[in-house]
Amino acid sequence: MTQLPLWTAIAPAAILAVTALLLLVVDAVDPDTDSSNLLAGLAVLGTLASIGVTGWYLLSGTGQPPTDPITLFRGALVVDGMSLFFTALVGSVVVLIVLASYDYLADHPYQAEYYTLVMLAATGMSLMASANSLATAFISLELASLPSYALVASLKHNRGSVEAGLKYFLIGALSSAVFAYGISLVYAASGSLRFADVATAAAGTPLVGILGLGIVFVAGGFAFKTASVPFHFWAPEAYEGAPSPVSAFLSSASKAAGFVLLFRVFVEAFPQTAVAGAIDWAVAFQVLAVVTMTVGNFAAATQDKVKRMLAYSSIGHAGYVLIAVAALTGDANQSFVLGSGMAHLLVYGFMNTGAFLFIALTEYWDVGRTFEDFNGLAKQAPFACAAMTIFLFSLAGLPFGGGFLSKFYLLMASVNGGVAILAVALVVNSALSLYYYTRVVRAMWIEEPNGDLEVEGYPTGLYAAIAVAAVMTVLLLPAFGPVAEIANTAASALV
Amino acid sequence: MVLIEGILAVTLVSAFVVFFAPDRYAGKLATGLSLIPVAGSLYMYANFAGSGNALLGDDLAYETMTTWFEVGGYALNWHVGVDGISLPLLVLTTVLTTLALVSSWTPIDDRESQFYGLMLLMEVALIGVFTALDFFVWFVFWEGVLIPMYFLIGIWGGPRRKYAAIKFLVYTNVASLIMFIGLFALVFGLGDSLTSLDIPAIAQGVRGGELGALAGIQPDTLKLVAFLAMFAGFAVKVPVVPFHTWLPDAHVEAPTPVSVVLAGVLLKMGTYALLRFNFTMLADVARALALPIAALGVVSVIYGAMLALAQRDLKRIVAYSSISSMGYVILGLVAFTPHGMGGATFQMISHGLISGLMFMAVGVIYNATHTRMVGDMSGMADRMPWTVGIFVAAAFGYMGLPLMSGFAAEVLVFIGSFQSTVIPFATVLTALAMFGIVVVAGYLLWAMQRTLFGPYSLETDYDVGRAPFHDVAPLAVLLVLVIALGVAPDLFYAMIQDAVDPLLGGGV
Numbered sequence A: 001m002t003q004l005p006l007w008t009a010i011a012p013a014a015i016l017a018v019t020a021l022l023l024l025v026v027d028a029v030d031p032d033t034d035s036s037n038l039l040a041g042l043a044v045l046g047t048l049a050s051i052g053v054t055g056w057y058l059l060s061g062t063g064q065p066p067t068d069p070i071t072l073f074r075g076a077l078v079v080d081g082m083s084l085f086f087t088a089l090v091g092s093v094v095v096l097i098v099l100a101s102y103d104y105l106a107d108h109p110y111q112a113e114y115y116t117l118v119m120l121a122a123t124g125m126s127l128m129a130s131a132n133s134l135a136t137a138f139i140s141l142e143l144a145s146l147p148s149y150a151l152v153a154s155l156k157h158n159r160g161s162v163e164a165g166l167k168y169f170l171i172g173a174l175s176s177a178v179f180a181y182g183i184s185l186v187y188a189a190s191g192s193l194r195f196a197d198v199a200t201a202a203a204g205t206p207l208v209g210i211l212g213l214g215i216v217f218v219a220g221g222f223a224f225k226t227a228s229v230p231f232h233f234w235a236p237e238a239y240e241g242a243p244s245p246v247s248a249f250l251s252s253a254s255k256a257a258g259f260v261l262l263f264r265v266f267v268e269a270f271p272q273t274a275v276a277g278a279i280d281w282a283v284a285f286q287v288l289a290v291v292t293m294t295v296g297n298f299a300a301a302t303q304d305k306v307k308r309m310l311a312y313s314s315i316g317h318a319g320y321v322l323i324a325v326a327a328l329t330g331d332a333n334q335s336f337v338l339g340s341g342m343a344h345l346l347v348y349g350f351m352n353t354g355a356f357l358f359i360a361l362t363e364y365w366d367v368g369r370t371f372e373d374f375n376g377l378a379k380q381a382p383f384a385c386a387a388m389t390i391f392l393f394s395l396a397g398l399p400f401g402g403g404f405l406s407k408f409y410l411l412m413a414s415v416n417g418g419v420a421i422l423a424v425a426l427v428v429n430s431a432l433s434l435y436y437y438t439r440v441v442r443a444m445w446i447e448e449p450n451g452d453l454e455v456e457g458y459p460t461g462l463y464a465a466i467a468v469a470a471v472m473t474v475l476l477l478p479a480f481g482p483v484a485e486i487a488n489t490a491a492s493a494l495v
Numbered sequence B: 001m002v003l004i005e006g007i008l009a010v011t012l013v014s015a016f017v018v019f020f021a022p023d024r025y026a027g028k029l030a031t032g033l034s035l036i037p038v039a040g041s042l043y044m045y046a047n048f049a050g051s052g053n054a055l056l057g058d059d060l061a062y063e064t065m066t067t068w069f070e071v072g073g074y075a076l077n078w079h080v081g082v083d084g085i086s087l088p089l090l091v092l093t094t095v096l097t098t099l100a101l102v103s104s105w106t107p108i109d110d111r112e113s114q115f116y117g118l119m120l121l122m123e124v125a126l127i128g129v130f131t132a133l134d135f136f137v138w139f140v141f142w143e144g145v146l147i148p149m150y151f152l153i154g155i156w157g158g159p160r161r162k163y164a165a166i167k168f169l170v171y172t173n174v175a176s177l178i179m180f181i182g183l184f185a186l187v188f189g190l191g192d193s194l195t196s197l198d199i200p201a202i203a204q205g206v207r208g209g210e211l212g213a214l215a216g217i218q219p220d221t222l223k224l225v226a227f228l229a230m231f232a233g234f235a236v237k238v239p240v241v242p243f244h245t246w247l248p249d250a251h252v253e254a255p256t257p258v259s260v261v262l263a264g265v266l267l268k269m270g271t272y273a274l275l276r277f278n279f280t281m282l283a284d285v286a287r288a289l290a291l292p293i294a295a296l297g298v299v300s301v302i303y304g305a306m307l308a309l310a311q312r313d314l315k316r317i318v319a320y321s322s323i324s325s326m327g328y329v330i331l332g333l334v335a336f337t338p339h340g341m342g343g344a345t346f347q348m349i350s351h352g353l354i355s356g357l358m359f360m361a362v363g364v365i366y367n368a369t370h371t372r373m374v375g376d377m378s379g380m381a382d383r384m385p386w387t388v389g390i391f392v393a394a395a396f397g398y399m400g401l402p403l404m405s406g407f408a409a410e411v412l413v414f415i416g417s418f419q420s421t422v423i424p425f426a427t428v429l430t431a432l433a434m435f436g437i438v439v440v441a442g443y444l445l446w447a448m449q450r451t452l453f454g455p456y457s458l459e460t461d462y463d464v465g466r467a468p469f470h471d472v473a474p475l476a477v478l479l480v481l482v483i484a485l486g487v488a489p490d491l492f493y494a495m496i497q498d499a500v501d502p503l504l505g506g507g508v
Helices: A006-031 A037-060 A081-104 A111-130 A134-152 A157-192 A195-204 A208-225 A234-242 A244-268 A283-300 A306-326 A334-364 A382-396 A402-416 A421-445 A460-475 A482-491 B003-019 B023-044 B086-102 B114-133 B136-144 B146-156 B161-193 B198-209 B219-237 B246-253 B255-282 B284-290 B288-308 B314-335 B339-368 B383-401 B405-416 B426-453 B469-487 B489-504
Strands: A070-073 A078-079 B062-072 B075-081
Touching: A006 A037, A006 A070, A006 A081, A006 A111, A006 B198, A006 B288, A037 A111, A037 A134, A037 A234, A037 B136, A037 B161, A037 B314, A037 B426, A070 A234, A070 B136, A078 A081, A078 A111, A081 A134, A081 A244, A081 A334, A081 B246, A111 A244, A134 A157, A134 A208, A157 A195, A157 A208, A157 A234, A195 B246, A208 A283, A208 A306, A208 B255, A234 A244, A234 A306, A234 B075, A234 B383, A244 A306, A244 A334, A283 A306, A283 A421, A306 A334, A306 A382, A306 A402, A306 A421, A306 B003, A334 A402, A334 A460, A334 A482, A382 A402, A382 A421, A402 B062, A402 B136, A402 B161, A421 B146, A421 B161, A421 B469, A482 B062, B003 B062, B003 B114, B023 B086, B023 B284, B075 B086, B075 B114, B075 B136, B086 B114, B086 B146, B086 B255, B086 B339, B086 B469, B086 B489, B114 B136, B114 B146, B136 B146, B136 B161, B136 B198, B146 B255, B161 B198, B161 B219, B161 B246, B198 B255, B219 B255, B246 B255, B246 B284, B246 B314, B255 B284, B255 B314, B255 B339, B284 B288, B288 B314, B288 B426, B314 B339, B314 B405, B314 B426, B339 B383, B339 B405, B339 B426, B339 B469, B339 B489, B405 B426, B405 B469, B469 B489
Parallel strands: none
Antiparallel strands: A070 A078, B062 B075
């Protein structure tokens, strides 16, 4: 069997980038094209190709044990189980987003630009999963962030969208600066940017204070990208103002990309044994995890707009995933703990994207934004409402979808790491979340319609995306085992 | 054998078929399809060849065990099977669901396919609860009951249905999570000696004294904590006073057929789980706490009966009397005598049938009169002789008339708790509990006297006449079953006793 050249390891991200460029070419050749068929079709095909290659690599064992991870460009990028897992995750979300955008953007004037930005952001996110040096980490983070700012503001004539984009951009710029400053401090203390070298140098550095400060700043950058406390304030604004497919994109794929970078940086560059003198970050993340999930859930419980509720609940879920880092204590089964976070992100990628796409559907119908506006929707659109019900109950952790098992995994992980407070916080917050998720379910199925609500048309793309997300959410309950196994194997290569 | 999987699969597929069926046919289609699980469970009953208790490694009937996947060092298996405790409950579930479906034909006239689909979905979850033997699988079914019930109360319920539905959902879900934590205290306490979440494996590990210290908590304390957490979780489902406040709301708001399943089967989930988890795994803690638990049972009996006495709504009367009847189950279980535990399990079946019968009878009267208030009607016997006749028979069953299943169950419980060497002051507590029967007789006779007999009077625009055949037929079937079990308790009691006996030996 001949071996592919080494550079092809980065093909999944490269395909996404090429697709983005192709979309620009199409737009350049025929700038007046009104047909979004070509654009959306190209974007879907490109992403599917990328997923296909990723899946092939993942199943054929590229860069995974027993072979070593493939490193490229002098170790600046790495392709291993974890990077492939998250590239597949990002790709799956992007397919759903593009499918949904096809209807959502039917009359949008800048479609080519929109799809290009989505593909570029996806490229950045998959590169984040492969980053192996603080420099590529920063660059890929920016490549993911810059198109996102524009995407949030892409409804140019909608004040909310523009305002959300501006807020997102300002806080994003600030946190990028914080992140870059953190990197410079780490470089000052360790003299290296590559993760493995940072870890080696950090263990012997005399500048523990600077190193500790650098780690805190780097963590701040991740807190922004993952919408974790204390850098979470932008999230509800941005998610609410942005077009709903973009909200789904940001709260699922972008968050997952932030987390994979966080996992890699803290496990590879700042392993606890190496930076023990500078900072005990497990404790810091324990506090962050509990605060993030509690703040997110309590804020979600008090919202009166559905999209905003979902935005805050998304902050709560960031708190759940933080358990995967916070429980990385000395006596924990590290690959299992890390794998539980990865598995939750994958399930979350489908159920949360699905929930936001349902919101996109209601925006398409001009249903309105408050819980009351959803009253009686199930009579008009039972299928979509049934899918939404699955998403919400799975998000709440009832055993109606993969969300139950992935939360169960996180619970086991927190106990495994000996941090019982995380387990308690997870259970209490899940119980609370059922209350506010049920408000949507009640509005859709139980309340009487308000009157003049008329559902016109059943957009194919949106429906298809929601259906795929719902099927995946349910399937991930019985099929969770293999997924978790892949996640654990990928994590085991790291720790 | 894949019989249990077959029943689950057929019922699940039926639920989806009915969900997409036109409203006009939904009721009859659902009823017809639900006969398949009935036939399946009766076949299982007829060919039952198990012996002993499922949790103690004895011979199970229709057992399947396949490995599924692993989480954090614990194997999750698809493990189902029945013993003499779960099989009667399985039969009760399938039979009562079918009868409840028939009794829905008259009152349910809105979004019918969704209603019947959800009823069948709930049946799937209930069958799963009584047959699953892996904790993970079991918990999926356990929580799976909540969702259909939430919709059934919330969409088709009475005026305060939204409040009742959310109260039911949040109350019982929080209870499940508390129970979940309690069980996992045991799982983690067992440490490396446990390699799966198999319920029999957990039970045998705990009973075998393999529980170790967890995070500095000594095994004895750990057992106590786990017991209390699980007891609190299950007590809400039963419900035991003072965790009962969700029940009257849910019952009164739920449509009649849903009340039938709620009282007939859902409450048994709580007592079944108490028997399986608390009284089997942690029998020594249960024995140590026998007095407070028995006292809770007696309080439930008396307080529930007193509450029923104060009601004016026929349905509320039946609902509160359930609290009373389930109190007997608690008292019987904690007695740790053959008759106590066996009688308690028999009472689960008996109460399932009788309370279902009572709710259905109230429902038939309500369908005709559109009122359930004791003061509003009288002399219903003149207009609906068949319904009223069955109602009276059911009420006598509730009061413990001999040759009906309620008598057999209660006598067994009383004998069992009277003989108990575990409960201090067992004789006094039993005597107190027996006083509950007097109160039950009091309020049922009072209510029947006012509503059923005397001259007919009812201010209504509805033409009150004999109920249609399909309304009365399920009542008749249930009455036959109640009498059959009263005359020949051994139809179920023998297998129950066989499964309960191993729990009493061994001196754990």
